[in-house]
Amino acid sequence: MNDYQDCGSEIAESLPEIDEPFSNHLNRDLRDSLHGTLVNTFTRPDFQKRLLGCRVFSGPSEIASGEAAFTLLCTRVLKSLTDGPELDIARAIVAFSDDPHCQLAALQTVTRSLGEAWCSDSTNFASLTAAVSRLHLALNVNSCALQAQSVGTDCPSIRFVLPKGETHRFATALVEEHFRIRGWHTHVQYSCNRxxxxxxxxxxxxxxxxxxxxxxxxxxxxxDLLEFLSEHRPENTLFIAGGPASVAKMGWLFKRGVDNVFSDTYLARECAEMHVALITKQIGGQKI
Known part of the structure; x- marks a missing residue:
């Protein structure tokens, strides 16, 4: 998984420059942060095609499109969350694109940038909490309008399990939405209710x-949760893990019965869909 992070600088450097007052530094930081979660997406032709339909006003009579629009949108959202002007994030994302994959990618990019700011001590806990709360609100607003693929009784299902005491839930909500728009039955399960x-x-x-x-x-x-799941996990159920602690304790999780650990949402979804294809001959709610 770390191999994808090594590609980040190459993709960041290939993103177009955006000439916008007071945003040059943020644009540079944002391009530098486009790795890990989104590198796998930006290198795919299908995502490049999705971005072609994205638009953002870059001036009174100028419109940025494609990767330039994506970078500009993320920069504006990030500025609004830190020290910039107030912005209706949900509305800005909808105006940017009606493609749910592009909308979620933008939210993930901004979220990752905030996480890196926290790790580098560039922001404080109160500011980070307020920013994540606004992003979560935007996700909730937009998820009501994001159309999922047809979901039937034979569609695959995924249960997100959080350990007792886990308070970082926005990232889980983002990943859950990625699966939902692909036609999966999704649900977040709190392990305290055994x-x-x-x-x-x-x-x-x-x-x-x-x-x-x-x-x-x-x-x-x-x-404790892993011991419980090892006893009650159904046959043919794939067990994956994600999150900073999961990545840091990857070897330990493998020894405890976890099949795979991901820092990349798209790789996790691909793995899950491949598993479903092998077991039930269906992907994302559609027969193959």
């Missing part, structure tokens, strides 16, 4: 279980 979780695993038999783990201090809680 009776309900046991019933879900026994009767719903999800295609995929995804552990969402961000806070490494919750390792004891995660250990």
């Amino acid at each position: 009776h309900e979780l046991k019933k879900v695993l026994a009767f719903d038999r999800p295609s995929v279980i995804c552990l969402s783990w961000s806070d490494s201090r919750l390792k004891p809680s995660v250990n």
